[in-house]
Amino acid sequence: MKTRPHITLSLIAWKFLPLLLLACLATPTADVRAQSPNSIAGRTFQLTISSGSFPLASSGSYRFLPSALDSAYAIVPISGSIAASSGTHTYTKTGLNTASLALADSVGGALTVNCTFSTANSGSFVLTRSGGGSQSGTFFLFSGTSPASLAGYTITVIVTSGASPYASTGSYQFLPASSGSTYNIVGISGVANSSGTYSYTRNSTMTGYISYNDSIGGSGFTDTLSFDSATTGTLFLRKSTAGGYQTGTFTMAAPTSPSISTHPQSQTVAVGSSVTFNVVASGSGSVAYQWRKNGSNISGANGSSYTISNVQTADAGPYDVVVSNFVGTATSSAATLTVVSQTAPSITDQPVSRTVRVGQAVSFNVTATGTAPLAYQWRKDGTNLVGATNGSYSLPTVGTNHAGSYSVAVNNGAGSTTSAPPAVLTVNAATPGTVVAWGHNHLGQTTVPAGLTGATAVAAGESHSAALRADGTAVSWGDALYGQSSVPAGLNGVTAIVAGYYHTVGLKNDGMVVAWGYNDNGQTTIPAGLSGVVAIAAGNYHTVALKNDGRVVAWGNNDNGQTTVPAGLSAVMSIAAGGYHTVGLKNDGTVVAWGDNAYGQTTVPPGLSGVVAIAAGERHTVTLKNDGVVVAWGLNNSGQTTVPAGLGGVASIAAGVYHTVALKHDGVVVAWGYNNYGQTTVPAGLSGVTAIEAGSYHTVAVVGTGIPAPTITMTSAANNMTLVWPNTATGYQVESTLNLLAPVLWNTETGSFQTGIGTIGMVLPVTGTKKFYRLTKP
Numbered sequence: 001m002k003t004r005p006h007i008t009l010s011l012i013a014w015k016f017l018p019l020l021l022l023a024c025l026a027t028p029t030a031d032v033r034a035q036s037p038n039s040i041a042g043r044t045f046q047l048t049i050s051s052g053s054f055p056l057a058s059s060g061s062y063r064f065l066p067s068a069l070d071s072a073y074a075i076v077p078i079s080g081s082i083a084a085s086s087g088t089h090t091y092t093k094t095g096l097n098t099a100s101l102a103l104a105d106s107v108g109g110a111l112t113v114n115c116t117f118s119t120a121n122s123g124s125f126v127l128t129r130s131g132g133g134s135q136s137g138t139f140f141l142f143s144g145t146s147p148a149s150l151a152g153y154t155i156t157v158i159v160t161s162g163a164s165p166y167a168s169t170g171s172y173q174f175l176p177a178s179s180g181s182t183y184n185i186v187g188i189s190g191v192a193n194s195s196g197t198y199s200y201t202r203n204s205t206m207t208g209y210i211s212y213n214d215s216i217g218g219s220g221f222t223d224t225l226s227f228d229s230a231t232t233g234t235l236f237l238r239k240s241t242a243g244g245y246q247t248g249t250f251t252m253a254a255p256t257s258p259s260i261s262t263h264p265q266s267q268t269v270a271v272g273s274s275v276t277f278n279v280v281a282s283g284s285g286s287v288a289y290q291w292r293k294n295g296s297n298i299s300g301a302n303g304s305s306y307t308i309s310n311v312q313t314a315d316a317g318p319y320d321v322v323v324s325n326f327v328g329t330a331t332s333s334a335a336t337l338t339v340v341s342q343t344a345p346s347i348t349d350q351p352v353s354r355t356v357r358v359g360q361a362v363s364f365n366v367t368a369t370g371t372a373p374l375a376y377q378w379r380k381d382g383t384n385l386v387g388a389t390n391g392s393y394s395l396p397t398v399g400t401n402h403a404g405s406y407s408v409a410v411n412n413g414a415g416s417t418t419s420a421p422p423a424v425l426t427v428n429a430a431t432p433g434t435v436v437a438w439g440h441n442h443l444g445q446t447t448v449p450a451g452l453t454g455a456t457a458v459a460a461g462e463s464h465s466a467a468l469r470a471d472g473t474a475v476s477w478g479d480a481l482y483g484q485s486s487v488p489a490g491l492n493g494v495t496a497i498v499a500g501y502y503h504t505v506g507l508k509n510d511g512m513v514v515a516w517g518y519n520d521n522g523q524t525t526i527p528a529g530l531s532g533v534v535a536i537a538a539g540n541y542h543t544v545a546l547k548n549d550g551r552v553v554a555w556g557n558n559d560n561g562q563t564t565v566p567a568g569l570s571a572v573m574s575i576a577a578g579g580y581h582t583v584g585l586k587n588d589g590t591v592v593a594w595g596d597n598a599y600g601q602t603t604v605p606p607g608l609s610g611v612v613a614i615a616a617g618e619r620h621t622v623t624l625k626n627d628g629v630v631v632a633w634g635l636n637n638s639g640q641t642t643v644p645a646g647l648g649g650v651a652s653i654a655a656g657v658y659h660t661v662a663l664k665h666d667g668v669v670v671a672w673g674y675n676n677y678g679q680t681t682v683p684a685g686l687s688g689v690t691a692i693e694a695g696s697y698h699t700v701a702v703v704g705t706g707i708p709a710p711t712i713t714m715t716s717a718a719n720n721m722t723l724v725w726p727n728t729a730t731g732y733q734v735e736s737t738l739n740l741l742a743p744v745l746w747n748t749e750t751g752s753f754q755t756g757i758g759t760i761g762m763v764l765p766v767t768g769t770k771k772f773y774r775l776t777k778p
Contacts, residue, residue, distance in 0.1 A: 045141040047125060049080065052135035061137075064089070150200040152255030152284045152326055159190070159248040255284035257328030264319060264335035269311050270342040270371045272413025276307040279332050281323040290322045310413075313339045344415030345370030351406060351423035356398050358685045359436025359703070361447065363394040364423055368410045377409045396446065397438040400685025403427040427685065430703035435467050436686060439679030439698030445478030446698050455702045460656075460695030461499035461538075467702070468497045474506055484517030499695070500538035500577070507536045511741060513545055523556030534740050539577035539616070546575045548740045552584055562595030578616030578655070585614045589713060591623060601634030612711040617655030617694070624653050626713045626724060626759075630662055640673030649726070651710065656694035663692045665710070665726055669701055712775050716766065722754070724761040725775060732775040734762050740772055749773070 048061040060080015075085035093099040122140045147153070155174040170190025185194035232251050262280035269275045281287055281304070291301035294317050298306070308315055318334040349367035356362045368374055368391075378388035381404045385393065395402055405422035430436055433454045437446035443463040452475055457468040464478030464485040472493045476485035482502045491514060496507040503517030503524050511532045515524035521541040530553060535546040542556030542563050550571045554563035560580040569592060574585035581595030581602050589610045593602035599619045608631060613624035620634030620641050628649045632641035638658040647662065647670060654661040659673030659680050667688045671680035677697045690704030710725040710732065723734055735746040751764040 045139055047139050048137045049135050050137040147252070147254070150252070154253040154255075154284070155250055156188075156253075157248060157250045161247050255325075255327045258283035258287055258323040258325055258330040260323060260330050260332050263333045264306075264321065266336040266338070268338040268340060270340055270373075270413050271312060272342060273311055273373070274307060274309045275311055275337060276305055277319055277321075277335055278305045279321050279323065280304070281330065283323070283325045283330075284327055285325050288324050290324070291319065292322065293317055293319050295320075308337075311337075311339055313341075315339060340371070342371035342412055342414030343369075345374055345410040345412055345417050347410060347417055347419055350419050350421075351408060353424040353426075355426040355428065357428050357434070358399060358430040358683055358687075359434065359438075359448070359701075360398050361394065361396050362398055362402075362425065363392055364406050364408075364425075365392045366408050366410065366419055367391070368417070370410070371412055371414060373412065375411050377411075379407050379409065380404050382407075396441055397436065397683050398425075398427055399683035400427050402684070430686065430688065432688070432704055433470070434703050435465075435700060436683060436689075436703060437465055437698060437700045438681065438683055439695070440677035441698070443479040445695060446700075447477065449475060449477050455691075456704075457497060457691050458693045458700040458702055459497045459499035459504065459538075460654075460693040460698060460700045461504065462501040462540075462696040464499065464502075464504070465693075465695065465698070465700050466497050466499055466504055467700075468494055468506075472509065476504060482518035486516065488514065488516055496536055498536050498538040498577075499693075500543065501540040501696070503538065503541075503543070505536050505538050505543055507533055507545075511548070513543075515543060521557035525555065527553060527555055532741065535575055537575045537577035537582070537616075539582065540579045540618075542577060542580075542582070544575050544577045544582055546572055546584075550587070552582075554582060560596035564594065566592060566594055574614055576614045576616040576621075576655075578621065579618035579657070581616060581619075581621070583614050583616050583621055585611055585623075587714065589626070591621075593621060599635035603633070605631065605633060610713070612713045613653055615653045615655040615660075615694075617660065618657040618696075620655060620660075622653050622655050622660055624650055624662075624711070626711075628665070628726065630660075632660060638674035642672065644670060644672055651726075652692060654692045654694040654699075656699070657696045659694060659697075659699075661692050661694045661699055663689055663701075667704075669699075671699060710775060712773065714773075719766050720763050721766050722761045722763050723751075723773060724759045726759060732760075734764075734773060735776055736771045736773045738769070738771060746774070746776075 044063060046061060046063045049059050052058040062075055064075060075087070091099060122138065124138050125136065153174070156171065157173070158171045159169055161169075171188040172191040173186045173188065175184045175186055185196065187193045232249070258281050260279060260281045262278070264277040264279055267275055267277075277291070279289070289302050289304055291298045291306040306319070306321070316337050316339040318336050320334045321332045323330045323332070345368045347366060347368045349365070351364040351366050354362050354364070364378070366376070376389050376391055378385045378393040393406065393408070403425055405424055407419045407422045409416060409418045411417070431453065433456075435448045435452055435455045435458055437448055439446055440463075441447060445460070445463050445465050452467060454469045454471065455467040456470050459466040461484060462479070464476060464480070466474055466476040466485070466487075468474055472495070474487045474491060474494050474497055476487050478485050479502075480486055484499070484502050484504050491506065493509045494506045495509050498505050500523060501518070503515060503519065505513060505515040505524075507513055511534070513526050513530060513533050513536060515526060517524055518541075519525060523538070523541050523543045530545060532548045533545045534548050537544040539562060540557070542554060542558070544552060544554045546552055550573065552565045552569060552572050552575060554565055556563060557580075558564060562577070562580050562582050569584065571587050572584040572592075573587045576583040578601060579596070581593060581597070583591060583593045585591055589612070591604045591608060591611055591614060593604055595602055596619070597603060601616075601619050601621050608623065610626045611623045612626045615622040617634070617640060620632060620636070622630060622632040622641075624630055630643045630647060630650055630653060632643055634641055635658075636642060640655070640658050640660050649664045649666065650662045651665045652663045656679065657674070659671060659675070661669065661671045661680075663669055667690065669682045669686060669689050669692060671682055673680055674697070675681060679694075679697050679699050686701070686703075688703050689701045691702040693700045712723055712725045715722050715724065725732070734749040734751070736749055737744050737746050749762065749764060751762040754761045754763060
């Protein structure tokens with residue numbers, strides 16, 4: 001059963017047996033004139049046993065807790081083997097320094113004993129049972145002063161012990177909801193919330209009682225809580241219709257008058273506008289508000305705020321608010337409302353028509369005069385644009401769907417005007433060799449540098465981006481906190497570029513690797529003697545290189561084994577690096593992965609083969625098969641591994657933290673997964689893309705002059721091998737070389753062509769000499 005809102009005392013078990021005799025003997029004191037109280041009606045006193053014999057406890061303590069104005073009490077265990085009990089008492093003052101207390105106990109039956117007090121507050125006692133056995137110890141008489149009324153008090157109860165139907169431990173509060181007759185019982189721990197009514201009786205200067213009716217216990221649930229002092233004490237709670245009790249402690253917080261922490265502020269507004277005054281106040285119980293103007297109440301203005309719509313000059317003046325509760329009132333400082341006449345808005349600088357290409361940024365601006373505040377609403381083709389309510393309107397990544405006519409309406413309380421003629425936005429196809437970026441742009445990672453052209457490849461990190469130009473130079477932008485977007489001066493001859501979380505890596509045409517940016521894990525410290533590199537990849541805090549002999553080298557953070565290349569791994573033709581894992585593609589079309597596998601990102605699906613490209617996200621892995629189909633696995637919290645149904649004809653892939661991107665052979669980009677920053681919303685009209693990359697929460701693409709270069713795969717049978725590529729890539733020839741060290745000499749192969757379902761192939765003899773092959777257009 002849930003605990004009830006009762007105040008209890010700490011108790012122990014003691015059973016009175018019939019005809020016990022209690023004699024309280026004085027503890028020797030220096031002042032023999034100390035007076036016994038005139039009455040102990042309603043007062044609590046405690047006995048502490050120091051010695052005793054059967055059948056009484058030999059040690060322990062208990063309390064006499066008055067539960068009525070004078071004659072009734074409860075015996076509450078504090079410690080030792082003493083049982084809770086109840087009974088009646090009578091008090092007789094026998095002299096200046098002495099008094100006797102007659103007790104009748106419910107456990108012991110018709111029990112009558114006498115206790116003599118020799119001082120007002122404390123002394124010693126001896127309890128003798130006529131049938132044998134005795135106890136001796138000390139007593140203490142509580143003398144705290146109870147408040148005259150508990151109306152509005154907040155009472156916190158902490159239960160330290162108890163028995164069914166009450167909780168044995170827990171805490172709750174009495175929270176008055178009005179002047180004192182209603183309250184909420186709020187369970188803080190181990191106690192159910194409840195509600196009900198209570199009344200307070202102060203029977204003497206020393207004690208008071210709360211009687212209450214509780215909604216959980218039912219209409220018949222009534223009991224009393226006894227207070228020893230004004231603010232703190234111990235408690236005993238018992239339900240009259242059931243056994244069990246609670247003991248513990250309580251504290252009381254007196255009710256407070258309202259206090260205003262935030263006063264209404266003076267304001268100046270124009271005729272026709274609206275104005276709101278606010279106040280923040282607190283106090284015991286329910287707080288009421290009454291707003292005033294010039295000291296007179298405003299009808300219906302009874303909330304913590306007061307609003308005037310369509311302000312007129314007659315509304316000018318001082319406003320304040322009176323805050324009240326059952327304890328008292330508080331009045332705010334006055335806030336002055338000043339009302340000024342308005343001038344209708346007039347546009348002095350109209351928005352200007354613009355022509356941009358897909359992927360570029362554009363802004364429209366207007367300048368207007370008139371009485372502030374001015375409100376703006378931008379429109380496209382006459383329809384309001386949601387959230388476009390400033391003096392300018394910007395599109396960070398333009399698509400063909402943004403083409404149209406733009407205007408803006410400016411208004412205030414005095415009138416409205418609309419820009420004219422509309423500003424026309426013309427959107428053309430992206431220029432070949434330019435970069436388009438979209439998604440999160442908090443550090444400028446999707447703001448492509450103006451004039452960037454000649455791009456052939458891109459890279460994307462956590463909050464920075466990079467592009468590789470056809471002339472072998474690199475450009476980077478976005479976050480530069482660790483120097484990750486600061487390309488080393490004079491760097492040229494770059495053939496590939498990749499980006500980690502906060503670092504960037506470039507591969508030069510001499511097979512050497514260059515890296516810059518964050519290096520706390522050694523990810524930009526190139527291993528000594530590393531050369532002959534043909535491919536690179538970058539994870540969050542590690543870097544990977546593929547050598548021309550098919551071996552993989554990795555360095556940087558290795559907390560999850562991402563740089564521990566599997567022993568004996570060889571014949572690798574492509575690599576990818578995720579957040580904390582690494583992936584390799586072997587020349588037989590199979591995939592190997594190692595490092596973090598918390599979400600299965602390194603568990604390659606059984607039987608996966610025919611893979612021609614790989615990509616790795618934060619915690620997922622993506623592969624592209626030779627039939628243009630994408631396969632993905634690992635973490636899928638945002639749908640990043642759920643490949644769109646029917647997706648085919650894919651030429652390349654990329655993976656971000658929680659999103660995935662695919663580039664089709666026709667130059668169209670498809671993206672899926674997490675899209676809170678628009679990273680999977682491909683700009684409308686974007687086409688002719690030749691390269692893609694995915695950053696943490698953004699996507700970057702290169703617009704080229706044709707379709708993406710096809711991927712070539714190899715199969716072998718008997719003494720022949722067949723090189724295969726998609727049939728959408730026509731007009732290509734096969735070239736080979738014996739090694740990839742500069743200068744590389746490529747020779748044209750003259751094998752026989754053959755066609756398959758969706759593919760073109762060339763059959764060549766296996767000669768036993770190692771060769772590298774590529775597709776080129778004459």
